[in-house]
Amino acid sequence: MADKRQLVLDAFNNKPTERVPVGFWFHYTKDELKSAYDLPEMREQNLAGHKKFYEGFKPDFVKLMSDGYFFEPKTAAFLRSAKSAKDLYGLQPIATDDPWLKDQVSLVKELTSAFGKEVVTLYNIFAPATAFKWSVEGGDKKLAALIKEDKDAVIYALGVIAQNTQILAKAVIKEGGADGIYLSVQSIQDASVGPDTYAEVVSPAEISILTAANSVGGVNVLHVCGYEGAKNNLSIFKNYPAKAINFASVVEGISLKNGKEIFKGKAVIGGFANIKDGVLYSGTKEEVQAETKRLLAEAGKTGIILGADCTIPRDIDFERLEWVREAAK
Template sequence: MPNKKQLVLDALNNKPTERIPVGFWFHYTKNEMLPVSENPEMRKENLDGHKKFVQEFKPDFVKLMSDGYFFEPKTAKFLSNVKSAKELYELKPVSKDDSWITEQVSLVKELTSSFGNEVLTFYNIFAPATAFKWSVEGADKKLAQFIKEDKYAVLYALSVIAKNTQAVAEAVISEGKADGIYLSVQTIQDAFVGPDLYAEIISPSELSVLNAAIGAGGINILHVCGYEGARNNLSLFKNYPANAVNFASVVEGVSLAEAKKIFGGKTIIGGFANTTDGILFSGTKEEIQAETKQILKDSGRTGIILGADCTIPRNTDLQHLEWIREAAE
């Protein structure tokens, strides 16, 4: 049997594999949204959580979680005080030696030094628009309002956030030795921002981050996020430069086989709900393994990695993940 790195590389490149890889991940801190700059204990929680998970489950690959670094604090503070779109032109990128960047690199480097020889590693990064939404009260509606006021101001602001994000992507790959990034995107949950506006205003910043990772020699996994039931127009992302796409198949009501067609044959990651009422969390061994086999029967076995819609609950029994890996063989 090939080693886990080769197994996952083959799956990412749509090659036949001796078994289907599985990919699941947790948040390892009590509240991943808090900034590490104000909660330094989070860093150790995150490091220890990764190492414990790798030791106990021996995953096929690891998504390195960026808990505490979801958004750059100075940028978030600036955006939280913005009242009109024209103020966005005052936003400036941080320097490449800013602690928000260097601390993430050292976090990744410690984790890849621990288990990067055994498995592929992908660092979690949020798209500029997602970071923008989290920083502004009213989230999607406020972003849509700013686009109505001055779409070029929003385009500018997202390009600035993207410069910060590009710097992280490049550094965690070239210096931190991650194998790539896991970029989380989500359509704007406001009807005003349709496909054309999304492609014009939002997509350029997302594409710039993915291309920066490729330029640094990394592999891209794209996550189309269905967090808290958010729905996405999957076709918006069909031409994004990524080897694989993880999307919320249960939330979207789209099968892995359908997604494979939408994304032009790219490798698809997913299949299971990530909620406490889903089979993955609450099912019996028989139910979980039957669901695993049904997913693979429907999707085929090439270019498929079994996973969940998104990050799974912290108290998920690791035995449930092992049952899926066992059934997938």
């Protein structure tokens, strides 16, 4: 049997594989939105959770979670303090040796040292617009209002955040030993920010991060996030330079087969709902395996990796994930 690293890399490259790979992930801390600089214990919780999951499930590949380090603290504080769009011009990049960068590289290195030789590892990174909207009161509505007020100021701010994130993306690959990044993007959840505005204001920063990760040999996944039912216009992201795409097929109501067509034949990841009402969490073994077989019958087995819309519940039994892998063989 081929090793798991080659299995996943072949699937990413749309090559025939002896079985369809399976990938699931979840958060390992009690509240992933908190900061490890406020709660230092989050780092050890994150490390221990990864290792427990790896030993308990032996996953085909591992998405390395950035719990505790989602958003750079000084940047987030600046964004919260901005009173108007023009204030955003005061945002400056962080130093290349900033603790937020160094601490994540060391986190990734510890995890890849533990199991990176056996499986592909991808480090979770949030796109600049996501970091922006989750850092300010009002979220998507606030970001949409700032774009309307002065889109050039927002483009500037997203560009600064992207500079920081490009450094991070390259460092976790070159120094941390990750195979690539898993970049999480999401349409602005406000009707005023349509596809054309998104392409002009938001996309350049996102594409720049993938380009940076590609430049150091990263095998990178784009995640179009449907968190809490958020809807996305998938066509916005169809030309992003990622190796594979994980999109919320259940939330979007778009099959893996159709998603593969939208993304011009690239490998796709997903298929299962990530909520507790979904079959993966609550179905019987027979139901989970029947859904696995249905997904593959519809989508085929080339360039397909079975997974979920997003992170799955923390308390899911690993045996349920094995049911999927068993049925996919």
